Amino acid sequence: MIKGFDLGPILTGEYAALMLQGALLTLKLMLFAWLLAMSLAFLLVVVRLTHNKLAEHLVAAYVAYHRNVPTLVQLMLWYFGVPTLLPESTQLWLADFSTEFIFAVIALGLCQAAYFAEDLRAGLRAIPDGQTEASRALGMGYVRSMRYVILPQGVRNSLPSLINHTVLLFKNTSLAMAIGVVELTYATREVENYTFRTFESYLVATVGYLAVSLVLMGIGALIARRFDLARAR
Amino acid sequence: MKPMITFSNIDKWYGEYRALTTINAEISKGEVVVVCGPSGSGKSTLIRTVNRLEAIQGGQILFEGHDIHGTDANVNRLRSRIGFVFQSFNLFPHLSVLDNVVLSPTKVKGIKGSAAKKQAMELLDRVGMAHKAGAYPGQLSGGQQQRVAIARALAMEPPVMLFDEPTSALDPEMVGEVLSVMRGLAKEGMTMMCVTHEMNFAREVADTIWFMDAGQILEKATPEVFFSEPSHPRAQRFISDLRSH
Numbered sequence: 349m350i351k352g353f354d355l356g357p358i359l360t361g362e363y364a365a366l367m368l369q370g371a372l373l374t375l376k377l378m379l380f381a382w383l384l385a386m387s388l389a390f391l392l393v394v395v396r397l398t399h400n401k402l403a404e405h406l407v408a409a410y411v412a413y414h415r416n417v418p419t420l421v422q423l424m425l426w427y428f429g430v431p432t433l434l435p436e437s438t439q440l441w442l443a444d445f446s447t448e449f450i451f452a453v454i455a456l457g458l459c460q461a462a463y464f465a466e467d468l469r470a471g472l473r474a475i476p477d478g479q480t481e482a483s484r485a486l487g488m489g490y491v492r493s494m495r496y497v498i499l500p501q502g503v504r505n506s507l508p509s510l511i512n513h514t515v516l517l518f519k520n521t522s523l524a525m526a527i528g529v530v531e532l533t534y535a536t537r538e539v540e541n542y543t544f545r546t547f548e549s550y551l552v553a554t555v556g557y558l559a560v561s562l563v564l565m566g567i568g569a570l571i572a573r574r575f576d577l578a579r580a581r
Numbered sequence: 582m583k584p585m586i587t588f589s590n591i592d593k594w595y596g597e598y599r600a601l602t603t604i605n606a607e608i609s610k611g612e613v614v615v616v617c618g619p620s621g622s623g624k625s626t627l628i629r630t631v632n633r634l635e636a637i638q639g640g641q642i643l644f645e646g647h648d649i650h651g652t653d654a655n656v657n658r659l660r661s662r663i664g665f666v667f668q669s670f671n672l673f674p675h676l677s678v679l680d681n682v683v684l685s686p687t688k689v690k691g692i693k694g695s696a697a698k699k700q701a702m703e704l705l706d707r708v709g710m711a712h713k714a715g716a717y718p719g720q721l722s723g724g725q726q727q728r729v730a731i732a733r734a735l736a737m738e739p740p741v742m743l744f745d746e747p748t749s750a751l752d753p754e755m756v757g758e759v760l761s762v763m764r765g766l767a768k769e770g771m772t773m774m775c776v777t778h779e780m781n782f783a784r785e786v787a788d789t790i791w792f793m794d795a796g797q798i799l800e801k802a803t804p805e806v807f808f809s810e811p812s813h814p815r816a817q818r819f820i821s822d823l824r825s826h
Contacts, residue, residue, distance in 0.1 A: 476671075478669050481667070482671035483673075484634070484660065485632055485663075485665040485667075485734075486660070486684070486733070487658065487660045487685060487690075488657065488685065488689055492689065497673055501674070501675050504675060
């Protein structure tokens, strides 16, 4: 039995390196999933704005699936389930790669896109029709009106929920351990197994997650304050 | 001389409701037309059909010879030549006053930033708003916002300006500053179509007054004739109601 509180074994040597690698992979996973989610969210919003009934139903179904099925199940479906639908030769080819990272990016990104798309849609709906009319009356077409007038305001409106959901995405990266991605939570459990410093291991991970989450929220607050200055009354 | 804008047999329906009934009218270059009439008479609907913010179900609107509502009309190009001022200003709240004015010339017309800024400052100066170039719309009063909105529309150098009740959303003490900008434009020979309830402005600035009720133009007359001896009974009643206040 190991007695006493000692962070030493975790913050030095090979275990520290393992934790750091895990943290870096967490950030990488978060970054790629975020980029995928945000691009896809814009696409979903634009599709929904076409007011095509079929397209609207497809987007609604997409959002319903990703918001109502546990993210963990979605991850496992992608990593364990989807490859089995591929031809055998492709499966064998895939087996040569470590696909857990890429499937984690896909699953987390697709899931978060549903949240981001709803955030953006709510932000866009809050913009008065007069803004569209004014931009169109100045000779802007749909694309210019969206790009210079509507989307900038929509993104500002949805900023608070986009930040919240970015933090949610960051926390959800820990689920990727279930399909073998050695991110921070996975690494923490490894370190805990080797060192038996259970409390210390999870404490370090906790501080790490907390620090990044707070930084994300801080960045969000900074951006929001810049926008508020621009709209001071 | 060919008219700048021609309305021929315009019909507009909202479902079963007929908002405009066989409108026929013309606006010549340099003419100032004031459209007046009771609320719900179709004034705003009519002015909004000119740059296709409202669709029409029948008839044709020609602007400089182009069929605005035609299927092959280049709407964006036509709109960029028609200045439009809204009742509710509709400035872009996320952009500074200067950027509001500069946006369309740079992004639609492709004018260089520095040239567009110079032009924008001149326009802002003309509407008395140059000192607020760096402010945001939310920091301005209604009258100031509307003057910026006029500068924004003028920045596209349109040959015609449309005003849809430009002073109706303003506190009384701010109406004057906006009307004086409009008066200046009229004096410089700008072609204008204004929907307004400001009868003194109409009397003083209009070349022609169109009186509308129930989706029709009942009378077209000079202000002198319209305010002293209107011929249509509905217009007579409108004028006598004005006098009794």
